[in-house]
Amino acid sequence: MSRASSSPIPLYLQIADSLRDRIARGVWQQGEIIPTLEQIADEFDVARVTARQAVQLLMSEGALTPQRGRGTFVSATAPTLKPVQVVTTLAALVEMYQATTQQLLTVEENRRRPPITTADGVLAEHYVHMKRVHSSDGLPYCVISLYLEDKIFSMSPDRFREELAIPTLVELSPRSIAKARQTLTIGSADAETARLLRVPTDSPVARVQRVFNDLENVVIYYADVVYRGDAVKVEMDLGSLPVKNSS
Template sequence: MRPSTSSPIPLYLQIADVMRDRIARVVWRDGELIPTLEQLAAEFGVARVTARQAVQLLTKEGALTPMRGRGTFVSAPAASLKPVHVVTSLDALADTYRVTRADLLTIDENSRQPPIREGDGTLARAYTYMKRVHSTGSEPYCVIGLYLDEQIFARARARFRKETVIPILMEMKPRPMSRAHQTLTIGAADADTAHLLRVAVDSPVARVQRVFKDANGVVVYYADVIYRGDVVKLEMDMDV
């Protein structure tokens, strides 16, 4: 796959993402010799200096090790990511988020509204928008852009800024949501998402839209969640 010249992400970073993904998926194994700079430049359609920048970045990260006269070798085992099960209850979802780390990228109060569809519910007066990357250990597995009813956010501002949202909502009494719905679709990672999840551009991702409503049909929580395709696990019992 050739890097996109129209992307705001530099070419060498896009190439590094592809190479990093090959190591993670064990296309390139620990201790294996990778292609030469000339071969990489030809594969990705870039100058040799651009290929060298990508290799130098992964060398700095410890994923590659150059050996004089022998070439460059993979020096990092594939990342071990715990599968993320697609759950169908809020309790199970809360349990999943309690054991992950959430890094806040963006927070914006009172100036955005969730892109709800007809039938999703009615809008609250104001929302707080947050964008986060969730990780297990040091490995990111999903990016979440969520809208939370401002009145609910105000009840636990400090916690919502630092902790994952759903476990906090589940602890509130009474719970602010009475109905919940989620939709899963399959897509491809854009440049920004790929960079945050450390995967190659156009890698498969699972996108989940979650909508929580209160008893009056007001949307109190809306989230667009993008999971790495290599961590999502969907299991369903089937009638026989």
């Protein structure tokens, strides 16, 4: 299995990411010996020194432990995320947020207008912008840049700063939401997002853009949410094919 040499990410980081994923998925169990450096180098078609760098990185993270004369063993099971279900209604979205325990870290707050298009609606005069990291059990799973119309934010600034924005918005001003929609796309993490999510740069991510409008089509809430690729679950009921009568 050859690694993509054209990637801007160093080879040893690419390999470390693959090895880390094996631990997270349980392919390599805690207490199990991993392949030798020579075997890893052969598998990824790299030099032995590159394989060593990847393994040493996981050692520094505490995921692997060398034992003299025996080899290198999996010392800890990588933390796993409970997947976030992609829902398709506002009610289900509120219910999902209310049913989860999350830690919020605000990394930026300022006055800024959302980067909307004319198709999204009409801009209000002022917005409050907050950039946050959402974590579950101490593990970050999404970075969100959200914009709230200033009039709504001023209803309860402390709550909007300390609690999840959507359930708070629905509770404080439910009639303000005349229309709500979201778009899901797949991409890769930039350097800043990767740092906040603790994943390698260019790791797969799911990007969700949400727009809420009032009766006058004014955008009262806009959010750009970037989820770790391993934190998203999309499940759809496709139904069944009609059974043909063979008689």
